[in-house]
Amino acid sequence: MDLQAFNQRILPVQGRLFRLAQMFLRNREEAEDAIQDVLMRLWTNRQQLETYQSIEALAVQMTRNLCLDKLKSHQSQKVERGADLAEVQTLELSPYRQLESNDGTALIHKLIDALPEQYRLVLHLRDVEEYSFEEIEEVTGLTNANIRVILSRARQKLRETYLKASNYESGY
Numbered sequence: 001m002d003l004q005a006f007n008q009r010i011l012p013v014q015g016r017l018f019r020l021a022q023m024f025l026r027n028r029e030e031a032e033d034a035i036q037d038v039l040m041r042l043w044t045n046r047q048q049l050e051t052y053q054s055i056e057a058l059a060v061q062m063t064r065n066l067c068l069d070k071l072k073s074h075q076s077q078k079v080e081r082g083a084d085l086a087e088v089q090t091l092e093l094s095p096y097r098q099l100e101s102n103d104g105t106a107l108i109h110k111l112i113d114a115l116p117e118q119y120r121l122v123l124h125l126r127d128v129e130e131y132s133f134e135e136i137e138e139v140t141g142l143t144n145a146n147i148r149v150i151l152s153r154a155r156q157k158l159r160e161t162y163l164k165a166s167n168y169e170s171g172y
Helices: 003-009 011-025 026-043 054-072 083-088 096-113 118-126 133-140 144-170
Strands: none
Touching: 003 011, 011 026, 011 054, 011 118, 026 054, 054 118, 054 133, 096 133, 096 144, 118 133, 118 144, 133 144
């Protein structure tokens, strides 16, 4: 694979890989480092890439594995998630609404983080990255039926825990 083919096939998925890395690592700089590492590994092994059925699925799998390795290597480090979302908040909201929105966002992130890793991955690929079920099959190795069950359970668990947390916090 030459440079032009690499740029055409790999670089367009860089944004998806970054969002996936950021979901796992919860840190922009670490996610950027992880993506650079994945791109370097892909470039180094560019001659073997043609043997893979889906280079995008390979890149996603490499990103996932690298992020999990990074998390294992410094498991005790916790980084607050949601700082980027707070910057996007519009100034038109009242301070009360901004605080309420930030609290809701933080709660959703916390609840997503509490989901099992496989649930988080499938939920992210389907609802954030908007992968098709076939693409998720390639990335995860799960069957279409398993993906649908996992996605359904992840959404249901998220909904239940969000409602419990919201009702508890509001005093109902």
